[in-house]
Amino acid sequence: MKRLPACAAVPLRLWALLAAGPVLFLLFIVGASVFFNAQGVAPGLIGQKVSGLVTEALVTVLVCLGLLLALHGAQVRAAWSGRALEKAGSSAVVGALVGVVLAIAYIHWLAPLLGVLQRDVGDFVPPGSVLPTVSSQIGLFFVANVVLAPLVEETLYRGVALPVLAARFGWARAVAITCLFFGALHWAGGVWYMLLTGLVAGGLFAGLFCWRRSVVAPLAAHLALNAVEFAHALQLRGGL
Incomplete structure (x- = not known):
């Protein structure tokens, strides 16, 4: 991968933008907890009520x-113009294929592995609770996971952040940094879910961007992954 011209420093507001997602999610959770406490909800039930708002939190943060x-x-605009759109069709096809393969791997192998790690090693969320929790409100889950997440997250982490970070640190370190922040955005799913999302999904999406030099490919992969995940969640609820 060709190194971009070096820049003096990464703008502070870009670091702030990368950190904004996890921080906003935390603020939502803390705010909801304070609200329920002020409403006189029993302390033992606050966590359950806050968990029921995870989908709303996802939409709000995105x-x-x-x-x-x-x-x-x-x-x-730079991320969505020029070279990024020169081979948009082929990039979209490649990305979608990668996303579908990743979705199949997640459903059949990675999700069970996640459950084993949560149960046997430990986590701060119950084993097997991630998908049922976030898909508890299926309509909002579709908006968050299929409509908003691919567009917002790929524009931020791959389209905007990755080229700027690569110009300062080189592509390998830039990919690692974006994977770190992308994983941190999903911290509410637990330690293992955060690592799985950051390393596997984040690494693949960043790799697609570096290969195709276009945000279209990771967007298509992210969209395909989340669309299959949504269909799987719908099937589990008996909607398919």
Whole structure:
């Protein structure tokens, strides 16, 4: 991968944008906990009620990140113009195929592995609770996971952040940094889910960007992955 021209430093506001997702999610959880406590909800039930709002938290955080991206208009336009769109069709096909393969691997192998790690090694979320929790409100889950997440997250982590970080640190370190922040965004799913998302999904999406030099490929992969995951969640609920 050709190294971009070096820049003096990564803008502070980009670091702030990368950290915004996990912080916003934490603020939502803390705010919801304080609200339920103020409403007189029994302490033992607060966690259960907050867990029921995870899907709302996802939508809120993604909308906020989308609005914050508007402050980086030049970088967003660069991510979605020029070379990024030259081979959009082939990049979309390649990305979608990778996303479907990843989705199949997740459903049949990675999700069971996640459950084993949560049960046998330990985690701060119950084993096997991630998908049932986030898909408890299937309509909002579709909005968050299929409509918002691929567009907002790929624009941020791969389209905007990765080229800027690569210009400062080189592509390998830039990929590692974006995987770290991408995983951290999913911290509410537990330690192992965060690592799985950051390393496997984040690594593949970043690799697609580096290979195709286009945000279209990781977007298509992310969209395909989440669409299959949504269909799987719907099937588990008896909707398919």
